[in-house]
Amino acid sequence: MSASRFVVQLHDATTLHFDLRLRFGEVLRSWAVPRGPSLDPAVRRLAVPVEDHTLEAGEFEGVHEGQARGSGAVIIWDEGPADILRDEPGHLSFVLHGRKLTGGFGLTRTGPRRWILVKTRDDAAQPGSDIVAGHPASVRTGRTWQDLAGRHA
Ligand code: MN
Numbered sequence: 247m248s249a250s251r252f253v254v255q256l257h258d259a260t261t262l263h264f265d266l267r268l269r270f271g272e273v274l275r276s277w278a279v280p281r282g283p284s285l286d287p288a289v290r291r292l293a294v295p296v297e298d299h300t301l302e303a304g305e306f307e308g309v310h311e312g313q314a315r316g317s318g319a320v321i322i323w324d325e326g327p328a329d330i331l332r333d334e335p336g337h338l339s340f341v342l343h344g345r346k347l348t349g350g351f352g353l354t355r356t357g358p359r360r361w362i363l364v365k366t367r368d369d370a371a372q373p374g375s376d377i378v379a380g381h382p383a384s385v386r387t388g389r390t391w392q393d394l395a396g397r398h399a
Pocket of ligand 1: 257259263264265278
């Protein structure tokens with residue numbers, strides 16, 4: 247097991263999506279999760295791998311200028327310590343210690359640009375819950391992405 251950090255940003259780009267980032271050394275391995283994480287172990291969420299990001303990118307909350315589509319608004323939807331339990335070529339398992347996301351999760355590669363994010367069945371699991379709908383705001387500032395997009399418009 248190795249100690250790490252995670253951040254989940256909510257990003258209004260071409261489509262609204264979540265960016266899950268896990269720290270490995272000096273980079274953030276990253277996946278775009280269109281529908282966001284879930285605490286319900288029965289829910290499987292598509293996670294599309296994207297390029298590694300800098301540690302600095304994981305600190306960003308604001309509006310990216312000059313996006314072709316979408317407002318460019320980004321909020322830090324959740325963040326905190328993470329423990330990496332397994333790191334294999336097509337599979338990662340980790341425990342998150344965030345404000346919204348806690349307990350174990352698995353990321354498993356199912357295709358060339360397709361991974362699946364699933365909550366582990368553990369004490370932190372909340373079957374039937376919808377953490378994305380229930381807790382939309384930034385854990386740093388309490389703002390929603392719409393607050394940022396609207397302020398910018
Ligand atoms: Mn993004």
